[in-house]
Amino acid sequence: MASTMSTTFKACSSTVRRPPSTLARGAHLPARSLCKPLISLKPLIRRGVRRDSSSRRRLVSARAAQESDEEVSGVVGGLGKGNANVQRILGFRQTDGAEEVPKWQVMVQLSKPGTWVPVVWGVLCGAAASGNFHWIEGFPRDVSQSLACMILSGPCLTGFTQTINDWYDREIDAINEPNRPIPSGRVTGTDVAIQAIGLLVLGFTIAINLDQARGHEFPTLTCIAIFGTIISYMYSAPPFKLKANGWQGTYALGASYIALPWWAGQALFGELTLEIMLVTLMYSVAGLGIAIVNDFKSIEGDRELGLKSLPVQFGVDTAKYITVGTIDGFQLLVAAWLFGIGEKWYGLALLGLIVPQVVAQIRYFIPDPIKNDVKYQASAQPFLVLGILTTAFAVGHNPYH
Numbered sequence: 001m002a003s004t005m006s007t008t009f010k011a012c013s014s015t016v017r018r019p020p021s022t023l024a025r026g027a028h029l030p031a032r033s034l035c036k037p038l039i040s041l042k043p044l045i046r047r048g049v050r051r052d053s054s055s056r057r058r059l060v061s062a063r064a065a066q067e068s069d070e071e072v073s074g075v076v077g078g079l080g081k082g083n084a085n086v087q088r089i090l091g092f093r094q095t096d097g098a099e100e101v102p103k104w105q106v107m108v109q110l111s112k113p114g115t116w117v118p119v120v121w122g123v124l125c126g127a128a129a130s131g132n133f134h135w136i137e138g139f140p141r142d143v144s145q146s147l148a149c150m151i152l153s154g155p156c157l158t159g160f161t162q163t164i165n166d167w168y169d170r171e172i173d174a175i176n177e178p179n180r181p182i183p184s185g186r187v188t189g190t191d192v193a194i195q196a197i198g199l200l201v202l203g204f205t206i207a208i209n210l211d212q213a214r215g216h217e218f219p220t221l222t223c224i225a226i227f228g229t230i231i232s233y234m235y236s237a238p239p240f241k242l243k244a245n246g247w248q249g250t251y252a253l254g255a256s257y258i259a260l261p262w263w264a265g266q267a268l269f270g271e272l273t274l275e276i277m278l279v280t281l282m283y284s285v286a287g288l289g290i291a292i293v294n295d296f297k298s299i300e301g302d303r304e305l306g307l308k309s310l311p312v313q314f315g316v317d318t319a320k321y322i323t324v325g326t327i328d329g330f331q332l333l334v335a336a337w338l339f340g341i342g343e344k345w346y347g348l349a350l351l352g353l354i355v356p357q358v359v360a361q362i363r364y365f366i367p368d369p370i371k372n373d374v375k376y377q378a379s380a381q382p383f384l385v386l387g388i389l390t391t392a393f394a395v396g397h398n399p400y401h
Contacts, residue, residue, distance in 0.1 A: 101186070107195055109181060110163050110181045110182075110187055110191075111155070111162050111195070111199070112159075112162040113155075115158055116153075116154030116159070117154075118257045118258075118261075118385070119150075119153045119158050119256075119257060119261045120150045120153065121261070121385055121389070122257065122258060122264075123146065123149050123150050123261045123262075123264055123268075124150075124389070124392075125261075125388050125392035126262040126266035126268070126392065127146050127265040127266070127269050128389065128392040128395075128396050129266050129276065129391075129392040129395040129396050130265070130268075130271075131270060131395075131396035131397070132270045133146065145213060145214070145269075146268070146269075148206055149210060149221070149264055149265060149268050151206060152206040152207055152210070152221075152225065155199070156199050156200070156202050157200070157225060157228055157232075159199045160200045160229070160232070161228075161229075161232035161236070163199065164196050164232070164236055164237065165232075166180065166182050166192075167182060167189070167196075168236040168241070169236070170183055171305060172302070175300070175304060175305070176297075204222065204225060207219075207225040210268060214269075220272070221264060224260065224267065225264075228260050231255075231256065232256065235249060235253065235256075243307065244306070244307045247310070250291040250292055250310065251285070251291075253287070253288070254285065254286070254288040254289075254290065255281060255287065257284075258284045258388065259277070259281050259284045262280045262388075262392070263280065276395060279334065279395075282333060283334055283391070285329075286326060286328075288326050289322075289324065289325070289326035289330075290327065290377075290381065290384070292309075292310050292322065292323040292326070293373055293376065293377060294373070295310060295311050295319075296319070296320075296369045296370045296373055297373060299312055299316070299370075316370070320365065320366055320369045321366075323365070324366065327357065331387060335350040335351050335354070338394050341394075343394040346391070346393065346397070347394075350387050350390050350391060353383045353386055353387040354383070356380065356383045357380040357381075360379040361376065361380065363379075364376040364379060
């Protein structure tokens with residue numbers, strides 16, 4: 001779910017690192033007192049966005065002008081390409097300072113619908129891995145419940161996560177993306193609190209009802225949703241702010257878009273075993289690599305605000321090889337696991353899907369990870385996502401898993 005879920009990943013993120021999807025982290029999750037995240041939203045109503053220095057504003061204006069001229073494309077095949085309104089609502093494009101945009105569009109943009117895609121995909125993979133999802137025999141129950149799980153993981157919990165992440169990122173966004181809803185002044189702390197709490201309440205309501213509908217003696221989906229909410233809060237908010245630490249933050253992000261949504265989908269229709277949880281967590285290391293890709297363009301702002309992203313810690317040249325190593329290496333480990341459980345054809349299919357990713361890395365990412373990050377992700381990540389689904393089908397096909 002959004003807690004269990006993410007991740008067609010570039011379309012899901014913009015220049016600044018994105019938070020773990022609640023459900024997808026939704027695993028996009030544990031449970032610490034929920035009142036703490038909610039209570040922590042109180043300051044949103046009282047505090048405004050800190051003003052930047054004149055030098056910082058000049059930097060922001062120059063970047064805004066440059067970004068407004070860029071075309072946006074991504075893992076969803078350039079969805080909305082050429083249509084500024086669609087790009088803006090999906091979170092792929094920021095509003096120009098002179099644009100007048102309806103408030104509802106700004107609030108939707110704040111939840112970054114583009115980031116819901118990998119989480120929804122993760123739920124689908126988990127359902128496939130359960131071996132108990134049926135389009136025909138289970139219609140309409142299985143279909144409607146899977147859609148509810150996707151809404152829980154995407155719009156509700158991932159939307160919640162993105163909303164609070166933008167609030168806690170408001171200072172760095174004022175440097176890197178000043179036209180985002182909060183730094184631009186279009187969204188207030190009160191707006192953030194209302195939207196975040198509303199999405200969270202709706203998400204938990206769906207999770208509780210799904211547990212009841214499936215007859216779960218233990219509220220598995222509700223616990224995943226709570227776990228994802230806690231992880232996403234820890235990712236964005238002080239004093240934890242996992243994103244300030246390169247390894248912890250990027251892995252939390254990767255797991256949120258791969259492991260957590262998978263867990264939600266599989267727990268909804270079948271049994272979630274420890275082995276599968278470990279495999280999806282291993283696959284999430286590949287997601288860690290995807291998360292690093294999104295850090296390269298934020299080096300300047302991260303360094304200025306003391307965030308220890310991997311490109312900041314190791315430099316561009318070293319970080320780009322760490323990135324491709326995690327993406328390729330852990331997919332190869334998953335392929336080896338598929339061969340080990342007797343699913344050689346699925347293992348061969350996964351190997352075939354890794355090849356075009358390597359080609360894209362050599363062609364785009366390694367030469368210039370900052371300039372070519374969008375091209376690389378648009379070219380490579382569809383194959384990574386198909387690889388995740390291939391692994392899910394292998395699990396659902398295997399009688400012992």
